[in-house]
Amino acid sequence: MRMRNVLGLCAASALLTACGDSGEIEAPLEENADSTIGQPSAVAQMNDTNGDSVGEVHFYEEGNLTRVSATVEGLSPGYHGFHLHEESMCEVNEEEDPFESAGGHYHSDDDEHGSHTGDMPSLFVIEDGTAQLSFTTDAFSTEDLIETTSVMIHEDPDNFGHIPDRYTSDEQETSGPDEETATTGDAGDRIACGVVEAS
Numbered sequence: 001m002r003m004r005n006v007l008g009l010c011a012a013s014a015l016l017t018a019c020g021d022s023g024e025i026e027a028p029l030e031e032n033a034d035s036t037i038g039q040p041s042a043v044a045q046m047n048d049t050n051g052d053s054v055g056e057v058h059f060y061e062e063g064n065l066t067r068v069s070a071t072v073e074g075l076s077p078g079y080h081g082f083h084l085h086e087e088s089m090c091e092v093n094e095e096e097d098p099f100e101s102a103g104g105h106y107h108s109d110d111d112e113h114g115s116h117t118g119d120m121p122s123l124f125v126i127e128d129g130t131a132q133l134s135f136t137t138d139a140f141s142t143e144d145l146i147e148t149t150s151v152m153i154h155e156d157p158d159n160f161g162h163i164p165d166r167y168t169s170d171e172q173e174t175s176g177p178d179e180e181t182a183t184t185g186d187a188g189d190r191i192a193c194g195v196v197e198a199s
């Protein structure tokens with residue numbers, strides 16, 4: 001009975017869709033084309049402090065939104081802070097403090113960390129050292145980023161400045177995040193950087 005229904009549906013929709021051997025409906029080609037992501041508008045080639053590639057970050061325009069898609073490899077498993085920084089420069093500079101040339105977080109002056117325009121969801125690296133991340137945002141357009149910013153991957157997890165008031169710091173009298181946390185999210189060293197360029 002169920003099979004007959006499927007076949008009936010196939011026959012009824014034969015003009016619009018193709019039916020596979022299984023009798024199930026396959027989406028028409030046009031619909032497939034609409035649902036795939038087009039060409040990225042911008043790309044950041046991510047290099048580590050040795051200048052070796054660890055992957056790419058692509059930026060797509062999706063209507064009023066921007067889709068960010070990262071594919072990386074060769075990193076240590078776990079969460080890694082992932083931000084846009086305010087300079088389009090990825091010089092390693094000092095070995096102890098690499099990629100300082102990229103400056104602070106994109107639009108870091110106005111807000112505390114967690115609310116910076118360039119704060120992005122963290123990369124989650126799996127046991128084989130790879131990570132894939134894809135999300136949409138209305139915080140920036142690809143146009144905002146090209147030749148003005150860089151993408152940074154950090155050594156450590158990002159706490160997004162979320163330090164509850166019950167925590168105190170030796171660095172300040174008030175409780176909650178101290179200045180360093182409110183600026184950086186304690187994501188640690190900068191381990192890979194890529195300037196955002198038009199693609």
Ligand SMILES: [Cu+2]
Pocket residue numbers: 081082083084085105152154187
């Ligand atoms: Cu950062």
